Amino acid sequence: MEIDTEKMVQQCMDAINEKIKNLKTLNIMVIGKSGVGKSTLINSVFRGNFAQTGLGRPVTSEIRKIVKKDCPLVIYDTPGFELSAGQQNKVKGQIIDIIQKGYESKDINDAIHCIWYCVNVGGNRTFDSSELNWLSDFTKENKLTKVPIIVILTQAFPVSKAKEMQKLVEKENLDIVKVVPVLAQDIDFDGEYVAHSYGLDKLIDIMVESLPAELQNSLQYMQKPSVDQKVKQSQAIVAATVAGAFGEGATPVPFSDAAMLIPTQVGMIAGITVVFGMDVSKSFLTSFVSATIGSAGATVLGKTIVSNLLKLIPGVGTVAGGVISGATAGLLTTALGFAYIEIMKSVYTGEIKKEDLKSKDVQEKMKNLFQSELKKKP
Ligand SMILES: Nc1nc2c(ncn2[C@@H]2O[C@H](COP(=O)(O)OP(=O)(O)OP(=O)(O)O)[C@@H](O)[C@H]2O)c(=O)[nH]1
Numbered sequence: 206m207e208i209d210t211e212k213m214v215q216q217c218m219d220a221i222n223e224k225i226k227n228l229k230t231l232n233i234m235v236i237g238k239s240g241v242g243k244s245t246l247i248n249s250v251f252r253g254n255f256a257q258t259g260l261g262r263p264v265t266s267e268i269r270k271i272v273k274k275d276c277p278l279v280i281y282d283t284p285g286f287e288l289s290a291g292q293q294n295k296v297k298g299q300i301i302d303i304i305q306k307g308y309e310s311k312d313i314n315d316a317i318h319c320i321w322y323c324v325n326v327g328g329n330r331t332f333d334s335s336e337l338n339w340l341s342d343f344t345k346e347n348k349l350t351k352v353p354i355i356v357i358l359t360q361a362f363p364v365s366k367a368k369e370m371q372k373l374v375e376k377e378n379l380d381i382v383k384v385v386p387v388l389a390q391d392i393d394f395d396g397e398y399v400a401h402s403y404g405l406d407k408l409i410d411i412m413v414e415s416l417p418a419e420l421q422n423s424l425q426y427m428q429k430p431s432v433d434q435k436v437k438q439s440q441a442i443v444a445a446t447v448a449g450a451f452g453e454g455a456t457p458v459p460f461s462d463a464a465m466l467i468p469t470q471v472g473m474i475a476g477i478t479v480v481f482g483m484d485v486s487k488s489f490l491t492s493f494v495s496a497t498i499g500s501a502g503a504t505v506l507g508k509t510i511v512s513n514l515l516k517l518i519p520g521v522g523t524v525a526g527g528v529i530s531g532a533t534a535g536l537l538t539t540a541l542g543f544a545y546i547e548i549m550k551s552v553y554t555g556e557i558k559k560e561d562l563k564s565k566d567v568q569e570k571m572k573n574l575f576q577s578e579l580k581k582k583p
């Protein structure tokens with residue numbers, strides 16, 4: 206069984222598209238008074254300028270559903286949310302209705318998975334207790350449906366005021382997941398002073414903790430601020446791949462059939478690419494594959510390449526019996542996964558430009574990354 210670089214890269218591209226298509230839809234309900242910064246927050250957390258794709262489709266008089274084609278994210282926005290006495294209960298009822306319907310559908314793609322309840326910290330606005338009362342009533346109605354509620358203190362500057370408000374909300378002991386202060390965008394005070402955005406990565410941490418396993422990839426695919434969570438989820442993919450394919454009881458792979466490892470590795474690389482939400486081209490993937498497990502045009506994981514690679518793994522240098530054990534195959538796959546995560550991270554943070562992947566420097570870097578991972582003792 207043989208496979209060449211080009212074929213492997215094509216398989217990666219196909220797997221990436223397939224995985225994106227199969228992502229479950231993450232549904233978030235964003236609640237908060239007009240002007241608190243809901244749209245700004247949504248656009249800072251998720252790629253694709255969600256809150257700017259028009260006003261969304263009105264679901265009720267107060268609630269709009271923002272959908273983007275081929276995107277595993279739906280935002281329910283409440284642009285007209287005011288807390289005038291008459292309106293309070295009406296909107297609450299409408300929101301509960303939507304949650305209830307999703308809950309009853311038993312379809313994960315239709316359920317509301319998370320509520321962002323946004324309260325503005327603002328410069329000199331005073332804290333409005335009616336917001337807390339509304340939230341307190343709402344949590345009671347959410348008793349059965351148990352949608353995780355995150356209270357987000359928006360435009361959280363000055364920090365001291367945000368902290369004060371955080372304590373105030375926490376004191377209420379509401380049935381919520383967390384209170385998190387967030388400044389979604391920098392505030393520039395006439396060039397004299399810049400308050401830097403903060404808290405978005407913390408919000409992602411809380412989301413990761415609150416969402417079920419089936420939605421973690423969708424969240425990572427869409428979220429922008431936390432590269433740490435992308436890395437974490439990618440590492441989990443590597444671990445699951447290796448445990449699944451080469452774990453306890455795995456049959457050794459005959460040396461001549463080293464290409465049998467490829468489909469597993471293709472799935473893993475595709476999974477990591479999706480988590481980073483990055484558009485990768487064939488040439489990008491070709492650069493990575495040739496620098497690590499193959500060389501351009503050559504057969505990937507051909508006998509020679511494998512035996513050369515195996516020499517790098519401590520204690521495996523002399524392969525007996527012409528087979529690759531499950532442990533060795535796992536090691537090879539882990540090294541490949543970790544090297545790919547490093548590259549994705551570097552590209553994501555702008556440390557390396559996508560176009561530079563073909564350059565000699567970066568090729569060398571990838572090769573070294575992979576080989577130093579191989580040399581790590583399990
Ligand atoms: N610098 C800075 N400005 C913000 C931030 N959040 C909101 N703003 C500003 O506050 C104003 C209102 O923000 P929006 O995001 O439109 O508020 P909204 O809650 O979506 O308002 P509605 O759609 O009317 O309900 C805009 O001028 C934003 O630029 C932030 O984190 N940093």
Ligand SMILES: [Mg+2]
Binds near residue numbers: 245
């Ligand atoms: Mg808005």
